[in-house]
Amino acid sequence: xxxxxxxxxxxxxxxxxxxxxxxxxxxxxxxxxxxxxxxxxxxxxxxxxxxxxxxxxxxxxxxxxxxxxxxxxxxxxxxxxxxxxxxxxxxxxxxxxxxxxxxxxxxxxxxxxxxxxxxxxxxxxxxxxxxxxxxxxxxxxxxxxxxxxxxxxxxxxxxxxxxxxxxxxxxxxxxxxxxxxxxxxxxxxxxxxxxxxxxxxxxxxxxxxxxxxxxxxxxxxxxxxxxxxxxxxxxxxxxxxxxxxxxxxxxxxxxxxxxxxxxxxxxxxxxxxxxxxxxxxxxxxxxxxxxxx
Amino acid sequence: xxxxxxxxxxxxxxxxxxxxxxxxxxxxxxxxxxxxxxxxxxxxxxxxxxxxxxxxxxxxxxxxxxxxxxxxxxxxxxxxxxxxxxxxxxxxxxxxxxxxxxxxxxxxxxxxxxxxxxxxxxxxxxxxxxxxxxxxxxxxxxxxxxxxxxxxxxxxxxxxxxxxxxxxxxxxxxxxxxxxxxxxxxxxxxxxxxxxxxxxxxxxxxxxxxxxxxxxxxxxxxxxxxxxxxxxxxxxxxxxxxxxxxxxxxxxxxxxxxxxxxxxxxxxxxxxxxxxxxxxx
Numbered sequence: 061x062x063x064x065x066x067x068x069x070x071x072x073x074x075x076x077x078x079x080x081x082x083x084x085x086x087x088x089x090x091x092x093x094x095x096x097x098x099x100x101x102x103x104x105x106x107x108x109x110x111x112x113x114x115x116x117x118x119x120x121x122x123x124x125x126x127x128x129x130x131x132x133x134x135x136x137x138x139x140x141x142x143x144x145x146x147x148x149x150x151x152x153x154x155x156x157x158x159x160x161x162x163x164x165x166x167x168x169x170x171x172x173x174x175x176x177x178x179x180x181x182x183x184x185x186x187x188x189x190x191x192x193x194x195x196x197x198x199x200x201x202x203x204x205x206x207x208x209x210x211x212x213x214x215x216x217x218x219x220x221x222x223x224x225x226x227x228x229x230x231x232x233x234x235x236x237x238x239x240x241x242x243x244x245x246x247x248x249x250x251x252x253x254x255x256x257x258x259x260x261x262x263x264x265x266x267x268x269x270x271x272x273x274x275x276x277x278x279x280x281x282x283x284x285x286x287x288x289x290x291x292x293x294x295x296x297x298x299x300x301x302x303x304x305x306x307x308x309x310x311x312x313x314x315x316x317x318x319x320x321x322x323x324x325x326x327x328x329x330x331x332x333x334x335x336x337x338x339x340x341x342x343x344x345x346x347x348x349x350x351x352x353x
Numbered sequence: 354x355x356x357x358x359x360x361x362x363x364x365x366x367x368x369x370x371x372x373x374x375x376x377x378x379x380x381x382x383x384x385x386x387x388x389x390x391x392x393x394x395x396x397x398x399x400x401x402x403x404x405x406x407x408x409x410x411x412x413x414x415x416x417x418x419x420x421x422x423x424x425x426x427x428x429x430x431x432x433x434x435x436x437x438x439x440x441x442x443x444x445x446x447x448x449x450x451x452x453x454x455x456x457x458x459x460x461x462x463x464x465x466x467x468x469x470x471x472x473x474x475x476x477x478x479x480x481x482x483x484x485x486x487x488x489x490x491x492x493x494x495x496x497x498x499x500x501x502x503x504x505x506x507x508x509x510x511x512x513x514x515x516x517x518x519x520x521x522x523x524x525x526x527x528x529x530x531x532x533x534x535x536x537x538x539x540x541x542x543x544x545x546x547x548x549x550x551x552x553x554x555x556x557x558x559x560x561x562x563x564x565x566x567x568x569x570x571x572x573x574x575x576x577x578x579x580x581x582x583x584x585x586x587x588x589x590x591x592x593x594x595x596x597x598x599x600x601x602x603x604x605x606x607x608x609x610x611x612x613x614x615x616x617x618x619x620x621x622x623x624x625x626x627x628x629x630x631x632x633x634x
Contacts, residue, residue, distance in 0.1 A: 067537075068456075071452065071456075071537050071538075072452065072456070072460075072461075074448070074538070075448040075449060075451060075452035075541070076448070076449045076452050076453065076461065076464060078445040078448065078449070078504075079445045079446055079448070079449035079468075079504075079508045079512060080449070080464060082445070082501060082504035082505040082508060083467075083468065083471070083504075083505050083508045083509065084505075085486070085490075085501070085505060086479075086483065086486075086501065086502050086504070086505025086506060087471055087474065087479055087505050087506060087509075088467075088471075089482075089486060090479045090480075090481075090482040090483040090485075090486050091471075091474060091478060091479050091482075093482035093485070093486070094478055094479065094481060094482045097481070097482055104484075104485075152374075152377075155370055155373075155374055156374070158367060158370065159363060159367065160367065160370065160371045160374060161363075161371060162371065162374070162375065162378075165378075166374050166375070166377075166378045168617075168620060169378045169381050169382060170377075170378065170381055171616075171624070172381075172613065172616065173381070173384075175562060175566075175612050175613065175615070175616040175623070176566070176609045176612060176613065177565070177566025177567070177568065177584055177612075178566070178568075179566070179568040179584045179587065179588060180566075180584065180587055180605055180608050180609055183587065183591060183601065183605055184384060184387075184388050184605050184609075185384065187387065187388070187391070187403075187598055187601070187602065188383075188384055188387050191387075191391075191399070191400075191403035191598065192387045192403050192404065194403075195402050195403040195404035195405075196404055198402075199402075199404060226381065226384070231627065234624055234627050234628060235627070235628065235631045238628040238631075276631050280631065287475050287476070287477075289476075289477075289569060290566075290568050290569070293568075294588070294591075307477075308475070308476075308477050311477045311481075312477065312480075312569070315480075315481045316573075321481055324481050325481050325482065328475075328477045328478040328480075328481060329478065331475055331477055331478060332473075332474060332475060332478040335473060335474075335475050336473050339473045
């Protein structure tokens with residue numbers, strides 16, 4: 061090999077080597093191993109791991125109803141959560157790009173919950189739902205606060221939704237604000253002079269011009285809610301009676317609580333396939349939107 | 354917007370909107386009121402009415418929570434793991450992205466595709482075998498092992514962000530440096546790396562929020578009590594003191610305090626970083 065080739069090899073190893081090494085070791089190899097283990101009866105303890113073919117997948121599709129219950133919960137949660145958090149994020153951004161005196165302080169307030177991790181937020185809200193809400197209910201008599209919060213399926217579901225929206229709306233607000241401040245002022249003024257109402261301007265000028273931000277926010281919210289784990293673990297731990305168990309939590313419990321690692325990796329593989337499909341659809345939609353503009 | 358224009362635009366309607374938003378802001382802050390007010394109440398006071406202002410201030414709650422959660426130790430663990438991880442992620446990702454942009458070979462195109470594709474993989478699809486791999490390589494129950502994991506998980510998004518940014522760095526400066534006798538390594542460290550600073554800040558911010566708050570990966574990697582990060586210490590504390598809110602709430606307050614202070618101090622950079630880095634789907 062010539063000196064130049066050696067020099068190129070040296071640079072390649074120096075610059076790309078470290079990132080590729082850690083990525084392969086930590087993500088690549090475990091991901092491929094997971095595919096293999098999903099066809100085995102690995103329990104995490106025994107030395108021998110036996111090939112069981114499609115048994116794990118058969119188990120998931122026949123008597124693995126808890127997996128589908130978790131999927132159904134995750135889908136419901138994603139739909140409601142994505143719509144609500146985007147709605148709040150968008151409205152906050154829309155109002156806080158107006159010349160309000162306290163707009164910077166309000167932006168800070170709405171964003172702040174986002175920097176706190178889901179695990180700690182879940183514990184804080186557990187207290188608020190159980191003790192705080194009942195205290196408010198006692199003093200005001202409003203039946204909303206006297207519901208058995210986190211105690212039944214319905215309130216547990218909406219409890220997680222409330223915390224999710226409280227946590228994530230501010231992040232989406234930041235992205236929407238960035239989009240809205242990029243809308244050219246002269247376009248807005250022209251629409252105003254032409255006599256367009258506020259609602260018309262919003263619908264026919266602002267929203268079309270911030271579609272890239274809308275797409276980003278939708279994708280982010282889908283990604284967060286579909287893979288939700290920390291908040292789920294600390295707020296309800298999947299209860300009551302597994303009614304609020306997300307797919308991520310279901311996989312975790314299958315592997316590390318039931319010690320069925322083989323079955324857990326099979327569930328994780330299916331989860332990956334669904335997440336990859338959703339992402340592919342997202343990319344398709346973004347690409348087609350870009351062509352239109 | 355000029356001052357006079359701002360005054361003219363501030364109509365009665367805007368004022369009403371302002372009041373409405375202040376109300377919404379207060380609702381957003383209510384959880385913090387519950388957390389702080391109840392964290393200094395005695396247990397009896399807390400049970401009788403969780404919404405009231407504390408009748409006495411039991412600051413000793415904080416002292417007990419501080420000791421039981423071994424807060425200084427957990428804080429230092431979180432800080433060490435986060436700071437070392439974010440710096441190393443940013444450096445190795447900047448290096449890899451630079452080489453991939455400037456030397457667009459088949460290999461590098463393939464590697465870049467691999468990193469981008471890997472952003473789709475959910476953590477749950479890696480974590481179970483990762484525990485086994487960590488055991489083989491003797492990475493389990495060590496901060497070094499945990500940091501190595503963060504390098505692997507953090508690299509794809511960071512490389513993706515640096516890749517886009519490096520493309521905008523003009524090639525002419527590098528060529529001039531080469532003519533002046535600079536080595537390829539010198540070009541990167543002395544010329545390109547300083548120019549990547551805005552994206553470096555974004556990558557560091559995004560990764561620091563994620564790693565500081567991460568619970569699942571450290572919970573799988575670390576077992577020893579003295580290695581616990583803040584989320585781990587909080588979780589195990591809750592296991593032992595379920596429903597002991599007079600201890601749990603001060604512990605939670607201590608737990609969120611560092612990151613809230615960090616946010617308030619670095620707000621400008623965090624908001625900029627999020628706007629610049631909001632590409633991951």
